[in-house]
Amino acid sequence: MNIELEVTNACNAKCLFCPHDLSAKRGVGFMTEETFTRLINITNPFDFQKFYFTGMGEPSLNELLPDFISKINGKHTVVTTNGTLGGDKVRLLKEAGLTEIFFSINYTDAHQSREIMGVDFERVKESISASISAGLRTSALVTISKLTRPQLREIYEWARNQGIENVYFCVGHSRGGHFQNESIIEAHPVISQTCAVIQWNLFVTWNGDILLCSSDLRGEYSYGNIMDNDMQYFLKLRSSQGTDNDLCRKCDCMFRYDSLTIKQILISNGVDASWLSWP
Numbered sequence: 001m002n003i004e005l006e007v008t009n010a011c012n013a014k015c016l017f018c019p020h021d022l023s024a025k026r027g028v029g030f031m032t033e034e035t036f037t038r039l040i041n042i043t044n045p046f047d048f049q050k051f052y053f054t055g056m057g058e059p060s061l062n063e064l065l066p067d068f069i070s071k072i073n074g075k076h077t078v079v080t081t082n083g084t085l086g087g088d089k090v091r092l093l094k095e096a097g098l099t100e101i102f103f104s105i106n107y108t109d110a111h112q113s114r115e116i117m118g119v120d121f122e123r124v125k126e127s128i129s130a131s132i133s134a135g136l137r138t139s140a141l142v143t144i145s146k147l148t149r150p151q152l153r154e155i156y157e158w159a160r161n162q163g164i165e166n167v168y169f170c171v172g173h174s175r176g177g178h179f180q181n182e183s184i185i186e187a188h189p190v191i192s193q194t195c196a197v198i199q200w201n202l203f204v205t206w207n208g209d210i211l212l213c214s215s216d217l218r219g220e221y222s223y224g225n226i227m228d229n230d231m232q233y234f235l236k237l238r239s240s241q242g243t244d245n246d247l248c249r250k251c252d253c254m255f256r257y258d259s260l261t262i263k264q265i266l267i268s269n270g271v272d273a274s275w276l277s278w279p
């Protein structure tokens, strides 16, 4: 199992396809040293292989991020970012021992980066270039929406031309029914009620709550807080978790399916089979 970690749900961007602001219902904040240390202490006895720093905000806004990464020994660590962090912070993350960085890219020029994500194109390019120069494994993450689908090839080529090694695509989804603007993201049929995310990911919010998954924007499906219980307790609850709830019934996130189905979904959404990088 992997840990998906939200070190903050604050954000400095304004992506047209992202309902991050709804997470303000559970308070906006930054993970503290104390909460992170508790998380490491209770996860240590278990075999968590990967730590994904993402969630409903911009992880690089938490100044403790390099410190947190330096405390995770021998595990695969991944930061997903909108790219506004800049070269100095990228180098700090590399020095702290970060394994991989995902840049969320949904544009090919300065006008689009401003309109679609509200980020500064030159700043993102500087961050990408610093990441590659520092020898970090550097990947791009493209969200397929009505804004990007007409130019998936161009975005793929732009990212590869920056020197980015892997370009991953994810079909934009409603986050369990929270985002319903069909002029930006179409609703996709729910193919089956299975969920691989429940099996592989444990989502921890900035204040230490463990939620059903990151689509639980308002924190309505909580297992409790890591300060109050140990990991055995959370894993036991998790093992009996099903998808018979309002969030999962409406969830059209491709990661709930198996890898073959994910590939078929991506191809039917306009991704060239030769670009596919997801396992």
Ligand SMILES: C[S@@+](CC[C@H](N)C(=O)[O-])C[C@H]1O[C@@H](n2cnc3c(N)ncnc32)[C@H](O)[C@@H]1O
Pocket: 011, 015, 017, 018, 019, 020, 054, 055, 056, 057, 058, 059, 080, 081, 082, 083, 102, 103, 104, 141, 142, 143, 170, 171, 172, 173, 174, 175, 179, 185
């Ligand atoms: C919520 S962001 C958090 C990390 C960071 N702020 C960033 O944008 O990279 C994590 C990823 O979710 C993607 N995302 C946002 N809204 C989405 C949606 N409606 N469907 C699918 N992916 C989405 C973003 O593009 C980004 O790659």
Ligand code: SF4
Pocket: 011, 012, 013, 014, 015, 018, 019, 020, 055, 056, 057, 058, 082, 104, 117
């Ligand atoms: S996708 Fe990331 S950068 Fe964009 S608004 Fe959502 S959390 Fe912020």
Ligand code: SF4
Pocket: 176, 194, 195, 196, 197, 198, 212, 213, 214, 215, 243, 247, 248, 249, 251, 252, 253, 255, 256
């Ligand atoms: S089905 Fe969707 S909403 Fe439910 S746990 Fe899985 S990813 Fe989250």
